[in-house]
Amino acid sequence: DAKTTQPTSMDCAEGRAANLPCNHSTISGNEYVYWYRQIHSQGPQYIIHGLKNNETNEMASLIITEDRKSSTLILPHATLRDTAVYYCIGHSGGSNYKLTFGKGTLLTVNP
Amino acid sequence: DVKVTQSSRYLVKRTGEKVFLECVQDMDHENMFWYRQDPGLGLRLIYFSYDVKMKEKGDIPEGYSVSREKKERFSLILESASTNQTSMYLCASSRWAPTPQKGDTFGSGTRLTVV
Numbered sequence: 001d002a003k004t005t006q007p008t009s010m011d012c013a014e015g016r017a018a019n020l021p022c023n024h025s026t027i028s029g030n031e032y033v034y035w036y037r038q039i040h041s042q043g044p045q046y047i048i049h050g051l052k053n054n055e056t057n058e059m060a061s062l063i064i065t066e067d068r069k070s071s072t073l074i075l076p077h078a079t080l081r082d083t084a085v086y087y088c089i090g091h092s093g094g095s096n097y098k099l100t101f102g103k104g105t106l107l108t109v110n111p
Numbered sequence: 112d113v114k115v116t117q118s119s120r121y122l123v124k125r126t127g128e129k130v131f132l133e134c135v136q137d138m139d140h141e142n143m144f145w146y147r148q149d150p151g152l153g154l155r156l157i158y159f160s161y162d163v164k165m166k167e168k169g170d171i172p173e174g175y176s177v178s179r180e181k182k183e184r185f186s187l188i189l190e191s192a193s194t195n196q197t198s199m200y201l202c203a204s205s206r207w208a209p210t211p212q213k214g215d216t217f218g219s220g221t222r223l224t225v226v
Contacts, residue, residue, distance in 0.1 A: 043115070043201050043217030044154070087153070101146075101154035 018075040022088030117218040130189040134202030143185035
């Protein structure tokens with residue numbers, strides 16, 4: 001799996017968009033970019049994933065650069081409940097069963 | 112949504128005890144996983160299973176074993192608990208791989224303290 005680099009922490013005002021960056025310069029052509037988050041005292045929760053195109057679902061949007069070396073997770077209207085550690089992961093899926101989580105970004109949404 | 116249930120939320124055990132952590136999923140997933148999570152280290156894979164009675168070592172299998180007698184249940188066993196196994200243990204399940212399933216595929220975790 002690709003090594004990913006994320007900022008250790010970020011702050012965001014409630015109601016504003018939260019933009020979480022991730023660098024994955026060594027990602028290979030068949031590796032997807034996945035985002036999970038972990039709210040305190042809970043297990044990780046899947047958010048979104050993508051390969052080349054930008055993706056959007058009811059939770060977030062994922063913007064992947066054309067060279068695929070970085071991506072940004074966007075929470076369009078952050079709420080206090082979005083305070084969590086956000087993990088960016090490069091993973092090829094298929095028969096590769098391992099999913100390696102790094103240290104993630106602690107997003108704190110402030111009132 | 113997939114439900115992954117871990118039997119205990121908090122557990123305190125003594126050094127040298129044999130410890131069983133149980134995990135049950137209700138979505139007929141083939142793949143199940145055990146991770147441990149420690150501050151500053153992220154999640155690390157201990158063992159995974161891709162079928163009943165099948166298991167594979169993850170990144171840090173030393174001091175652990177697993178059992179998968181039924182598809183829905185995946186047990187993590189600490190043969191002789193040690194203080195360095197104090198950690199948060201997370202179980203996960205997936206139909207194909209531990210990825211892109213909408214909804215939660217991780218349990219809420221078991222915080223194990225070995226004294």
